[in-house]
Amino acid sequence: MNWPIHRWLQPAVVAVLAAVAAVLLGVSVGHGDAAHAAAMPVTGEVLNYASPVELLFSPDGARLYVLCQQSDEVRVLDAKSDAAIKSITVGRVPRGFSLSASGDRLFVANSWDDTVSIIDTKSLAITATWPVGSEPSSIVADREGKRLFVANRISNDVAVLDANTGVEEKRLAAGRGASYITPSPDGSRLYVTHVYPNPTPHRTAPESEITVIDTARAVVVDRIILHNIAHAFHVAFSADGRLGVAAEMHPKNLIPLAHLEHGGAFADTLMLFGADVGKPVEIPLDELERYAVRPFGVAIMADKSRIFVTCEGSELVTVLDVQRLLRFAHTHRGPNAQDLSASADYVIAHIAVGHDPRGMAMKHDGHSLLVANRLDDTISVIDTRTNRLASTIALAGPKKLSVLRHGEQTFYTARHSFQGQIGCANCHIDSTFDGLTWDLEPDGFGRDIVDNRPIEDVKDTEPFKWNGGNPNLPTECGPRTEKYFWRAENYDDLTLTDLVVYIRSLQARPNRWRRPISESTPAQERGKDLFTRDKDKFGNAILETNRCVFCHSGKKGTNQKSFDVGTKKWTDNTGPLDTPQLTNIGITGPYLHDGSAATLEQIWTVFNPEDKHGRTNDLTKDELNDLIEYLRTR
Amino acid sequence: MTKFFFKSVARLAAVASVALGTLAWAAPPQMPMFRFEKFTTANGLPDNHVFAVLVDGDRVWAGTENGLAVYENHAWKTYTTTDGLAHRAVLSLALDERTGDVWAGTMGGLSRISGGRIDTFTQLNSGLSNDVVYGVSVEGENVWVATAAGACRYDLRSGGWSLFNERNTPMNEIWVYGVSATPTKVYFAVWGSGLLEYDQKTGRWDKYDDPDGENEIVLFKDQGLIHEIVTSVSYVDNIVWAATYFGDSRYDGRYWHNFLTKDSGLPSNFTNTIKGVDAKRAWFGTDKGLAYYDGVNWAVYRPSLTTGKPEMTIRDGKGNVTSVEVTSAPAHNYVLGIDFQGSDIWVATAKGLSHGIHQP
Numbered sequence: 005m006n007w008p009i010h011r012w013l014q015p016a017v018v019a020v021l022a023a024v025a026a027v028l029l030g031v032s033v034g035h036g037d038a039a040h041a042a043a044m045p046v047t048g049e050v051l052n053y054a055s056p057v058e059l060l061f062s063p064d065g066a067r068l069y070v071l072c073q074q075s076d077e078v079r080v081l082d083a084k085s086d087a088a089i090k091s092i093t094v095g096r097v098p099r100g101f102s103l104s105a106s107g108d109r110l111f112v113a114n115s116w117d118d119t120v121s122i123i124d125t126k127s128l129a130i131t132a133t134w135p136v137g138s139e140p141s142s143i144v145a146d147r148e149g150k151r152l153f154v155a156n157r158i159s160n161d162v163a164v165l166d167a168n169t170g171v172e173e174k175r176l177a178a179g180r181g182a183s184y185i186t187p188s189p190d191g192s193r194l195y196v197t198h199v200y201p202n203p204t205p206h207r208t209a210p211e212s213e214i215t216v217i218d219t220a221r222a223v224v225v226d227r228i229i230l231h232n233i234a235h236a237f238h239v240a241f242s243a244d245g246r247l248g249v250a251a252e253m254h255p256k257n258l259i260p261l262a263h264l265e266h267g268g269a270f271a272d273t274l275m276l277f278g279a280d281v282g283k284p285v286e287i288p289l290d291e292l293e294r295y296a297v298r299p300f301g302v303a304i305m306a307d308k309s310r311i312f313v314t315c316e317g318s319e320l321v322t323v324l325d326v327q328r329l330l331r332f333a334h335t336h337r338g339p340n341a342q343d344l345s346a347s348a349d350y351v352i353a354h355i356a357v358g359h360d361p362r363g364m365a366m367k368h369d370g371h372s373l374l375v376a377n378r379l380d381d382t383i384s385v386i387d388t389r390t391n392r393l394a395s396t397i398a399l400a401g402p403k404k405l406s407v408l409r410h411g412e413q414t415f416y417t418a419r420h421s422f423q424g425q426i427g428c429a430n431c432h433i434d435s436t437f438d439g440l441t442w443d444l445e446p447d448g449f450g451r452d453i454v455d456n457r458p459i460e461d462v463k464d465t466e467p468f469k470w471n472g473g474n475p476n477l478p479t480e481c482g483p484r485t486e487k488y489f490w491r492a493e494n495y496d497d498l499t500l501t502d503l504v505v506y507i508r509s510l511q512a513r514p515n516r517w518r519r520p521i522s523e524s525t526p527a528q529e530r531g532k533d534l535f536t537r538d539k540d541k542f543g544n545a546i547l548e549t550n551r552c553v554f555c556h557s558g559k560k561g562t563n564q565k566s567f568d569v570g571t572k573k574w575t576d577n578t579g580p581l582d583t584p585q586l587t588n589i590g591i592t593g594p595y596l597h598d599g600s601a602a603t604l605e606q607i608w609t610v611f612n613p614e615d616k617h618g619r620t621n622d623l624t625k626d627e628l629n630d631l632i633e634y635l636r637t638r
Numbered sequence: 639m640t641k642f643f644f645k646s647v648a649r650l651a652a653v654a655s656v657a658l659g660t661l662a663w664a665a666p667p668q669m670p671m672f673r674f675e676k677f678t679t680a681n682g683l684p685d686n687h688v689f690a691v692l693v694d695g696d697r698v699w700a701g702t703e704n705g706l707a708v709y710e711n712h713a714w715k716t717y718t719t720t721d722g723l724a725h726r727a728v729l730s731l732a733l734d735e736r737t738g739d740v741w742a743g744t745m746g747g748l749s750r751i752s753g754g755r756i757d758t759f760t761q762l763n764s765g766l767s768n769d770v771v772y773g774v775s776v777e778g779e780n781v782w783v784a785t786a787a788g789a790c791r792y793d794l795r796s797g798g799w800s801l802f803n804e805r806n807t808p809m810n811e812i813w814v815y816g817v818s819a820t821p822t823k824v825y826f827a828v829w830g831s832g833l834l835e836y837d838q839k840t841g842r843w844d845k846y847d848d849p850d851g852e853n854e855i856v857l858f859k860d861q862g863l864i865h866e867i868v869t870s871v872s873y874v875d876n877i878v879w880a881a882t883y884f885g886d887s888r889y890d891g892r893y894w895h896n897f898l899t900k901d902s903g904l905p906s907n908f909t910n911t912i913k914g915v916d917a918k919r920a921w922f923g924t925d926k927g928l929a930y931y932d933g934v935n936w937a938v939y940r941p942s943l944t945t946g947k948p949e950m951t952i953r954d955g956k957g958n959v960t961s962v963e964v965t966s967a968p969a970h971n972y973v974l975g976i977d978f979q980g981s982d983i984w985v986a987t988a989k990g991l992s993h994g995i996h997q998p
Contacts, residue, residue, distance in 0.1 A: 137795070159797075176737050177750065177753075177794075224753035226753055226754060227754050527800070606763055609762040609763075624805075625761065625765075625801060626767070626803065626806075
């Protein structure tokens with residue numbers, strides 16, 4: 005594999021990490037080049053990196069705004085000198101930002117605070133902070149400056165706010181995981197993409213959508229269905245508005261991952277839509293041994309000559325020739341996703357950039373394209389005339405590589421898998437979940453289907469796998485991953501250790517239903533009583549092992565043991581099932597080990613006929629609703 | 639001569655105007671006139687049994703026994719279960735005016751049609767109390783649902799469901815046929831259990847019953863709700879219009895005014911649906927035709943019960959009944975749904991959908 009930008013770093017990093025990991029693991033690695041290690045910026049400290057995710061130029065091109073996700077900042081740089089002008093602290097985990105049409109206001113979506121920050125670009129000060137929906141991830145103003153549209157990832161909607169007062173006018177139903185909003189060039193439409201798939205029947209192909217909003221009326225007027233797509237990210241339009249391009253992931257979750265070596269677990273694709281193509285056409289980016297893992301950002305040259313796509317896991321920018329692409333799209337209406345030879349028709353360059361490249365911004369002259377490299381705090385500058393890396397801007401911040409950061413880089417890169425096809429983050433989108441069920445093992449088609457469990461707050465919830473077969477994270481992420489996922493040589497011990505350290509550090513995102521105990525709703529209180537009850541409604545004692553609170557005990561809602569809860573299907577090879585943690589259970593559907601329950605309700609209304617999964621058949625519908633209201637607070 | 643001629647004309651004009659005035663006094667009151675156009679399976683409707691109709695700007699939605707149809711640009715498009723609709727029989731419809739989403743209550747759950755996508759909520763996959771959804775009404779961020787097993791409220795922001803039934807409301811029966819929700823009050827038409835009122839501010843429930851109990855007689859007509867079997871409710875301008883199978887009621891928060899065939903222009907006491915225009919005016923869908931009440935006078939539009947020919951009758955406030963010659967009428971006498979499109983009216987019947995085009 006070709007990893008030019010990092011190759012020089014690898015031997016040294018490995019050596020240094022050996023020492024760090026030895027400390028963390030409490031074991032001796034026997035030797036070490038102390039002088040070399042001391043010179044290397046590696047540390048077990050927890051460092052506050054910037055983690056740039058999105059970039060914007062001011063309308064006059066004089067300033068570059070950098071949205072920094074980990075340091076919770078907007079950094080303002082001089083676009084000519086790259087010198088820092090100011091850093092503005094915003095809310096937690098900002099994920100998206102945009103400028104007003106006049107450029108006088110900068111809007112920031114703070115995903116973990118459920119707020120948006122309004123920044124005056126003259127004074128570079130926050131003038132207002134307004135509440136919005138759950139996990140706001142993108143924000144866009146209309147041309148007239150009257151309304152703001154905010155994509156909420158967890159409430160699956162778009163909030164419409166008065167741009168001057170912040171008063172929420174309404175919410176529009178979007179798809180699941182609404183995250184990125186892109187206006188059409190004339191501003192009349194907004195296009196919303198989603199990082200999680202919409203619900204589809206069990207064991208059917210995933211489906212996502214691009215929600216189309218009429219900006220003036222603030223209503224949803226169309227939904228472009230993305231068949232077979234589970235995750236979609238940025239959208240870009242050609243200046244004439246005739247070509248729309250969405251970056252997306254096409255999982256092959258209905259076939260065993262044994263077929264990784266036969267064409268991959270994912271196709272990394274673009275969806276082309278608009279007048280230039282007519283009906284949307286899916287275009288693959290991958291080619292053998294050169295996958296374009298997790299396409300995220302999209303930029304189109306003003307002259308419509310080329311498209312640039314950041315590929316997070318492959319750590320590169322893929323460049324496509326638009327004329328050749330459109331020719332291909334007109335002659336290959338699809339399905340194209342599996343065709344690993346297709347991209348040779350229109351991909352004209354791959355440009356290695358930094359770790360986990362995300363958003364991009366084009367300089368006004370069109371000669372320079374800037375790329376935010378989230379996991380090494382740099383901005384790559386690409387010369388669009390040569391399709392080559394021109395320079396790299398290092399953002400101010402820690403110059404050492406922490407164990408956590410190295411673990412996170414390992415999580416997001418695809419370099420460890422067979423042919424560089426996938427990384428951990430392919431299934432754990434933004435270190436969460438993917439909303440899919442998978443056929444992981446090479447035991448025949450449709451056997452042992454498993455729901456992909458979330459990894460937030462996963463620390464101290466071992467064992468892992470639904471059959472509880474992996475006693476700890478090093479086993480889960482090491483030999484198991486090597487065998488079933490990567491199909492390639494695995495990490496060295498130190499890299500694995502850092503990966504585990506990173507995964508154990510993952511915090512749960514804020515629970516949107518949980519309130520202080522004194523403020524619990526009556527329904528939540530009633531539900532909690534049902535969750536902890538030891539007698540059914542007829543006064544009969546409920547067996548201890550059949551009480552909700554027995555298996556789902558403790559802070560994380562698991563006693564870490566396996567049970568038969570009557571949900572085993574004929575397709576399952578194994579017996580008792582590991583008790584899953586309940587962290588943020590309200591948003592992580594589908595449910596049950598095989599994802600057969602689309603909603604929490606179905607766990608009991610459909611899949612608990614004999615009361616093996618807790619005594620629930622004595623409950624009325626409103627009592628079951630109460631139980632679910634409580635579970636959503638977990 | 640010329641002077642004499644003009645004087646004579648003036649006298650004649652004065653006499654004529656007195657005569658015309660007398661005639662005007664005797665003429666029936668002006669009531670809205672329509673030219674009814676009929677839609678059936680012959681011109682694209684998926685079924686002639688139309689339970690509900692909803693006007694959505696230039697579009698019109700029809701809930702039929704065999705799918706949900708939308709009329710746009712002079713053509714019908716049908717959504718069925720293969721498109722994700724909860725059930726083929728669509729009993730009720732409501733528009734979220736803020737978002738443009740349409741909510742459809744069916745015999746197998748509740749569906750939301752939003753930008754062409756259909757999301758379905760059932761008693762198995764959601765907190766919906768029952769799959770038989772007789773009525774739906776959208777108010778702010780809440781969707782209020784009337785079902786065969788109580789009522790419920792779906793909070794669009796939190797995704798939470800609140801159920802209302804005999805355990806937490808004064809609902810004796812749980813067969814809820816209709817709901818009308820506003821930011822201040824929500825009214826439920828309960829089949830066999832009168833009219834329920836929910837105060838949004840206080841969270842308090844009130845129940846309005848027929849003071850004559852379940853007897854099919856009316857001892858004192860305007861003392862309360864006309865009957866316990868309430869089939870439809872419409873709350874407009876702080877006035878409740880309630881339909882029952884034994885007459886209809888108007889309630890202003892203090893006084894009841896009931897309508898029976900024997901002392902009003904109502905063509906039948908058996909009323910399927912009621913829709914208030916404002917505090918004074920309302921439309922009634924009965925088993926014997928469509929009726930309109932303007933606060934004083936009544937008009938009935940229907941195919942004749944004997945000949946099937948279109949007819950319109952007007953009953954003034956004094957009880958004088960006049961027939962008006964018309965050339966069209968609603969598709970059928972059994973009226974199930976009503977909605978307004980400007981001054982036009984759409985009428986869902988057991989045998990087709992009608993568009994009443996207002997005739998100035």
